[in-house]
Structure formats: C-alpha cells, structure tokens
Amino acid sequence: MPYVNIKVTDEGVSAAQKRMLIEGSTALLERVLNKPRHTTFVVIDEVATDNWGVGGESVTALRAKERGE
Amino acid sequence: MPYVNIKVTDEGVSAAQKRMLIEGSTALLERVLNKPRHTTFVVIDEVATDNWGVGGESVTALRAKERGE
Amino acid sequence: MPYVNIKVTDEGVSAAQKRMLIEGSTALLERVLNKPRHTTFVVIDEVATDNWGVGGESVTALRAKERGE
Amino acid sequence: MPYVNIKVTDEGVSAAQKRMLIEGSTALLERVLNKPRHTTFVVIDEVATDNWGVGGESVTALRAKERGE
C-alpha cells in the first residue's frame, strides 16, 4: 500500500501528463517492490511558482531570470 | 501537540463536514492518547480528482467507470 | 480513497493505541464523508521530542518544564 | 539538500512575504547546518481557514470569535 506524493510547480501540467505520472509511479512501485497496483495511491500537488523557493528565491523570480528579464 | 493531515478528493466537502472532521480528529487524539484538545492541529487537503491516482488510474477515470461511462 | 497522516510525539504510543487511531480515523471518514472503509489509508508518524517544536522550544524542553526541572 | 514546507492559513500572504519566508528559511538552514543555499527547497502551502482546525474548531470559527461575533 504505497503512497506517492509528487509536488511540481503549477506551470501547465495537463490531465494527460498527470495520468502518465500516476501510471508511471504505480508501475515503478510494482516493478521495484512488487506492490500490487490497486494498492498504490498517488497524489499530485501543483504549487504556485510564488510559493516554491530554490536557493532562496521564488521560482517566479528564477523563471524571469531564465527569460532574461 | 498532534498534527493531523486529512487528504480527500475535492468532491463537494461542505464546511459542516470539515468541522466534523476537525472535531472528530481532535476528539480521537484526546480519547486515545489523552492529548489536550487545544494542542491538536488538523489540516484538510482537498485534491482534484485528476491529481489523485489509485491503481494506476486517476480518480476522474475511476468515477467515470463507476457511472458506467 | 482518503489518506490520513497523524503525527504525534514519540512518547510511548502502544500498538493498541495505534490500532485505535487507525480504526477511529477510518470510521470518521466513513461517518462524515461516506468513504468506504477499505479505501482509507492511515499513516502514523512518531516524532522524537527533540524534533518537535512549539512556541520556539522543543517538546523535550517543554516536558522538562512541566516536570519542574 | 533540505526541504522546508511551511503551511499557513490563506489570509492574504503577499508575494513579498512569501519571498521573505523563502529567503529566511534558506538562510536558516545555511546558518545552522551549513547547507549550501542552492540545495534548499521551500514549499509554502496556503490553507483555507475552513480547512484548518485548532482545538477542535476551524480557524474560520476562531477568527469570528476573535472579532466578537
């Protein structure tokens, strides 16, 4: 009964991509630890770029730098 | 000073139901572990059905199957 | 498919008390939100008192104060 | 590579305040544990007051009491 939580920035993750993350995580637990597929829960959290920091800066600021702003 | 996090799918949980989850969790910690009520925190996360997976599928897909779609 | 995470300080929680927390949380989700019992996951984390802080102090320090040390 | 998660009620946290939380957490880990700044992740979760409970009541109810309602 694994539980997988995936946190990513909220930058346009599509429903199809979410399905791939759910399927891929579930398959990974099955392949590595032989966990029955129906017992795996996956929760995806999409986090606003203002609310995610790396290296002391928000991802909002990092993205602006990447764009040369 | 317990901390309880309840994650459920975002399928119309009312404010009254949230109050019952908060009250019920707090009472449970008091009853079982004798934790003073004022020290218990409860955080409820409502997760979009696209973002929750069980058995490799999103809850969105599971709900559609349940409805016979 | 609710997921409940209960964090408490690691101060001698017995296996019987853990079973009561698991049973009680599962029953709460069933009663309030009509969630099928078999779909509820509960994870209990026991946290060392050095690793839990309230009001800027560790619970280790708070417990010493309560004992009049 | 520390990971810091800060949960606060969703009561008007500004982007500037979020930047201060990100910067402050990152600096704290650097100062106390000598963690390189670029390896620290910070995620801020803003939780609706209906979804946060203290002492068995929602923060929505607590705020109403504080206002004398």
Add this chain to the structure above:
Amino acid sequence: MPYVNIKVTDEGVSAAQKRMLIEGSTALLERVLNKPRHTTFVVIDEVATDNWGVGGESVTALRAKERGE
C-alpha cells in the same frame, strides 16, 4: 524542481531497491514533464507496519491474516 515522497511499509527495502525508486522517479519526471534530472528530490519514508492502516486495520494485522494466522 519536483519533489517526490514515496511512503512504503518498512518490510525490508534494500539499498538497491531504494536506488531504483530514486532513479525511476527522477526519470519519470524527466520523461513526462521534461524536468532537469538534477532538480528532482526524492524522499523515501519507510513506515512500521504497526503505523500503517488500511481499511481500519494495521498492516501488521493484515500481514498476519495473509499468513493464515
């Protein structure tokens, strides 16, 4: 900068299996969302079977039933 948390029961996960979970999660985020590998963090939590509940029972109890006890 994704963050992946994998919780599994503490039933003999080897260091090699942990490496496969870390590698597999990182590859999944790269494949599905094009996330640079060096920005993905993975944290694996191993939870004692007394501390994990499914369907109102501890995994300790479920495992005993599976063994026919």
Add this chain to the structure above:
Amino acid sequence: MPYVNIKVTDEGVSAAQKRMLIEGSTALLERVLNKPRHTTFVVIDEVATDNWGVGGESVTALRAKERGE
C-alpha cells in the same frame, strides 16, 4: 497557527542545532507574518542518506563521490 516541516539528511544534527532550527523558524513566522510564537509547530525529519535522492542518485552515493571514492 503555522506548521513548519524541515527535512534534512540524517548526518549528525545535534540537539542544539535542532533547537536553533525550531527557534529560527518560529521567529521567521513571527517576523514575516506576525504569527504568535506559541501557535507555531515545527517538525524536523531526519532522513537516511540512502532514502534521499537528488538528480537520480542517493545522497549516500553523492557523499561518496564528494569524498573522492
């Protein structure tokens, strides 16, 4: 009533350093968001280096590389 969770690798964090993390986080929430000190909870998780991955590798492996192994 903020809740702060700090995850770091389990590489010899002392009780004094934990107290500094608790005090520092609590002071940060007070300074930035004016949160009363007594309402802030801090939980520190120490994660084994086998259980933490960055860039697809465990921290155990990264530390060995840093030591030139």
